[in-house]
Amino acid sequence: MTTMDTRVQPRLLDAAAADLGEHHRGHGPIPWQGGVGRMIGELQSAGLTGRGGAGFPTWRKVAEVATAARAVVVANGAETEPGSRKDDTLLRRCPHLVLDGVQLLVEATGADEAYLYVKPGDAMASVRHALTERHGWDRVAVRVVAAPNRFVAGEESAVLAAIAGRPARPADKWLPVVHSGLRGRATLVQNVETCAHVAQIARNGARWFRGLGTRDEPGTMLVTVHGAVREVPIGIALSELVTGPVLVGGYHGAWLSSPAPHLSRAALAPFGAAPGAGVLHPLAPGRCGLVETAAITRYLAGESAGQCGPCRNGLPATAALLSALADRTAPPDAVHRLDHLTGLVVGRGACRHPDGTARLIRSTLTVFGDEVRLHLAGRCSR
Amino acid sequence: MTTLHIDWTACHGRGLCAELLPELLATDPWGYPIARTGGDVDVPAELHADAVTATKFCPRLALRLRAR
Numbered sequence: 001m002t003t004m005d006t007r008v009q010p011r012l013l014d015a016a017a018a019d020l021g022e023h024h025r026g027h028g029p030i031p032w033q034g035g036v037g038r039m040i041g042e043l044q045s046a047g048l049t050g051r052g053g054a055g056f057p058t059w060r061k062v063a064e065v066a067t068a069a070r071a072v073v074v075a076n077g078a079e080t081e082p083g084s085r086k087d088d089t090l091l092r093r094c095p096h097l098v099l100d101g102v103q104l105l106v107e108a109t110g111a112d113e114a115y116l117y118v119k120p121g122d123a124m125a126s127v128r129h130a131l132t133e134r135h136g137w138d139r140v141a142v143r144v145v146a147a148p149n150r151f152v153a154g155e156e157s158a159v160l161a162a163i164a165g166r167p168a169r170p171a172d173k174w175l176p177v178v179h180s181g182l183r184g185r186a187t188l189v190q191n192v193e194t195c196a197h198v199a200q201i202a203r204n205g206a207r208w209f210r211g212l213g214t215r216d217e218p219g220t221m222l223v224t225v226h227g228a229v230r231e232v233p234i235g236i237a238l239s240e241l242v243t244g245p246v247l248v249g250g251y252h253g254a255w256l257s258s259p260a261p262h263l264s265r266a267a268l269a270p271f272g273a274a275p276g277a278g279v280l281h282p283l284a285p286g287r288c289g290l291v292e293t294a295a296i297t298r299y300l301a302g303e304s305a306g307q308c309g310p311c312r313n314g315l316p317a318t319a320a321l322l323s324a325l326a327d328r329t330a331p332p333d334a335v336h337r338l339d340h341l342t343g344l345v346v347g348r349g350a351c352r353h354p355d356g357t358a359r360l361i362r363s364t365l366t367v368f369g370d371e372v373r374l375h376l377a378g379r380c381s382r
Numbered sequence: 383m384t385t386l387h388i389d390w391t392a393c394h395g396r397g398l399c400a401e402l403l404p405e406l407l408a409t410d411p412w413g414y415p416i417a418r419t420g421g422d423v424d425v426p427a428e429l430h431a432d433a434v435t436a437t438k439f440c441p442r443l444a445l446r447l448r449a450r
């Protein structure tokens with residue numbers, strides 16, 4: 001593992017520019033790569049993975065979409081995760097960096113349509129303003145589409161539904177969106193931070209990109225802690241960012257008890273956790289992890305799109321049982337029943353919302369095991 | 383070998399498929415099909431015909447077979 005310095009020079013956030021002129025002076029023109037597919041090798045060497053949560057290798061999706069005749073590129077800036085501010089920060093401070101990345105993905109895939117999906121607000125205004133400056137700079141005009149502020153509206157098939165003018169609900173994955181996305185066309189959906197890294201890799205190369213992060217998970221990532229956004233090398237010690245128990249990876253993430261490991265997929269996997277989109281929720285001093293998680297689970301249950309039976313039924317049942325546990329009114333077999341319920345929802349929806357919720361519940365029962373026993377005995381340590 | 387894919391957005395959970403394919407599918411407490419193996423359901427050759435029947439009779443057209 002590379003040695004980590006928390007004060008490394010940020011690569012995305014330092015690319016802030018007030019307008020296209022400043023962006024051009026700092027970074028030069030778009031570093032076109034010379035045609036369809038040309039960038040795939042560099043993205044593979046860089047080892048860039050998606051920063052929207054799932055951490056999938058970007059080059060593989062690009063390679064898949066590049067084989068299609070008429071492709072679509074979508075930059076996903078929905079950032080529907082409560083407490084996450086990183087995409088908002090990026091789009092407000094460096095819209096041109098993200099938009100350069102979108103154009104490079106357009107070139108790499110041979111796409112002739114591009115979209116940027118973002119909630120109405122300052123970030124959307126920043127993108128719209130940036131786009132007005134980019135006439136003659138971009139190959140394909142980027143259309144801005146408003147994202148509703150619902151948790152599942154950021155899921156890729158929900159994004160495509162919204163762009164097509166339908167409600168932003170996830171769709172069945174019989175065919176993956178890389179093969180059949182918007183109006184049946186091969187579609188590349190990438191998080192806006194991923195797009196910004198693409199632009200940086202095109203300018204500075206894979207070797208430079210790998211200069212930070214770990215060997216297997218190179219580069220930096222944006223994290224949000226208590227609403228504050230920082231750019232850190234992947235693999236940074238979590239103790240540099242937070243203390244005490246922490247929910248890593250947002251509401252679909254997992255709790256870790258205090259002596260936590262490093263922020264990378266490899267380091268977190270043994271704990272059933274993953275960096276996700278970089279949201280860290282430390283447990284506030286004096287707060288009960290069960291009470292906090294019960295509130296989150298009620299929120300998640302309410303955000304189910306209600307389309308898939310196991311999710312529509314299983315998430316509210318899970319939330320009710322966890323709430324009873326938090327209130328110290330749960331039946332004695334509550335843990336067993338929660339295990340059973342989470343087992344019933346995993347893998348049984350059109351999207352991973354049930355899976356993420358199950359992961360949260362399971363980590364809660366493990367990390368707050370002592371509290372669970374106290375609550376079942378009618379007490380609470382807080 | 384084929385796998386049976388369930389479109390959860392279409393399935394209305396009356397459990398007809400579990401009656402047609404009891405070797406592979408049970409129903410959960412809400413009536414939705416649950417694979418005895420989890421995820422997309424592996425269909426062995428001897429059950430292929432029954433699986434085809436289930437895809438035809440599903441009232442919501444929520445089932446599809448994929449060749450592997």
Ligand SMILES: Cc1cc2nc3c(=O)[nH]c(=O)nc-3n(C[C@H](O)[C@H](O)[C@H](O)COP(=O)(O)O)c2cc1C
Pocket residue numbers: 049050051052053054055056076077078079080081151152153154155156157189190191192194195351352353
């Ligand atoms: C319930 C749910 C919500 C999601 N919300 C977002 C989101 O707000 N922004 C985002 O970029 N990805 C979100 N994703 C992940 C997307 O489906 C998709 O994987 C991602 O945009 C791909 O980009 P990446 O490979 O660059 O990360 C969500 C996924 C799920 C299951």
Ligand code: SF4
Pocket residue numbers: 152169170171303304305306307308309311312348349350351352353354390
């Ligand atoms: S799994 Fe849940 S959130 Fe996802 S599409 Fe189905 S009902 Fe909606």
Ligand code: SF4
Pocket residue numbers: 388392393394395396397398399400413414415439440441442443444445
């Ligand atoms: S027959 Fe079709 S609609 Fe009925 S439970 Fe099975 S998959 Fe769902």
